[in-house]
Amino acid sequence: MARKIPKGEFRNKERTKLKLINAVGEVIRTQGYTKLGVNNIAKTAGVSKKLIYRYFGSADDLVATYVRSRDYWTAFSSHLSKELAEQHQHDHGKDFLTNVFKNLFEDMSEDSETQKIILWEISEKSKLMSEISEDREKFGGGEIFAITDPFFAGTDVDIRAICGLLLGGTYYLVLYSNTTGGSFCGIEIDTENRKTRLFNRLDKIIKWA
């Protein structure tokens, strides 16, 4: 007969596994992906590093377990559905993309973890990050363009290319502002002013299309 999984008060495998998994998130948020070493993760979790190898095989496997458990497209996706629900109330779907971008910018500015994952994606070639990128591409791209493509079918407006540029620009500006704190192309990054300027531009570009 299969042995029962030990779940003592002091020694609880599942509990410490969670400690380790959560520690990965904390390290990413507070120190970045470059600090994801066995020693640092174990110390953050308050647990022996030996258990990383015993329960997950390696530090990479532990990190993969954590990263795969998260959906870094959630912020975008949730606002997408929210906007979708309100879409038909408005005159057209005109504000749709504008609002999606706006919400994305706001959320990402406050989401340290997603920022660092995006930085990770463009910094290192790795199987794990390729997965995340593909995932983001599949979910985000698929859903959103299923809505926008019909609007621009037949026109010479390549909405995907435009969105790619604007989305990349949004990512870059958020990352840039959080590290340098300075201005970019004469846009003051820290002030509330910046946001309105950017959003006005996003709005304008999208409305042109």
Add this chain to the structure above:
Amino acid sequence: MARKIPKGEFRNKERTKLKLINAVGEVIRTQGYTKLGVNNIAKTAGVSKKLIYRYFGSADDLVATYVRSRDYWTAFSSHLSKELAEQHQHDHGKDFLTNVFKNLFEDMSEDSETQKIILWEISEKSKLMSEISEDREKFGGGEIFAITDPFFAGTDVDIRAICGLLLGGTYYLVLYSNTTGGSFCGIEIDTENRKTRLFNRLDKIIKWA
């Protein structure tokens, strides 16, 4: 009387200083800024690491010496002047920005070092990188907007915000393509096709303005 600076065939201070400085560039190009350690730099230069401390004080000082000696805005700036020269031949300055962006994209795709510096800028908070960012901001921003601003004065087109978004988007797409190799927003990154699509979009957005 001041002692003459030794310039022997085998022992030449200035020559080995150059070896070390150039090694910094090679490391950035081939391995990225994260690998800028004393051991690695000295090994790349083929010289004892002790000399880094003797001649530059620390590895950081050596790196700073190298980075400050380079002008990472050069690529942009050179095309700027080239376009400037041809500007008045064209009907308007309409193609001006389009060409600047196009050339920037092309150059940056082939310039591994600038890519890694831009990645460095948005990855780490450091005095050195803040300097580079400010420099880029001052030179690039100043020159280019001195030309474009008059065109859009009085209109409600915030050309700086638009350029910021497009420039950031360009940076991001180049970095993204070099690491993931996959597609972004349905834009295939590796093919020649992508370039034409992007340029068409850049052109369109700019012409709208």
Add this chain to the structure above:
DNA sequence: TAATTATGTCACTAATCGGTAACAATTTTT
């Protein structure tokens, strides 16, 4: 030529990295 100074290398330290063996303590089974 002999003495002095600068250039360069080697070997060493202390700290930190990933990874493991040995051992202690708790939980489950018998």
Add this chain to the structure above:
DNA sequence: AAAAATTGTTACCGATTAGTGACATAATTA
């Protein structure tokens, strides 16, 4: 209660890190 299996910690290993002292040798001065 005793035996067996699992959970967890400590101490260690080899490799690599930043930084330094001792030493050899080339280049300059006297």
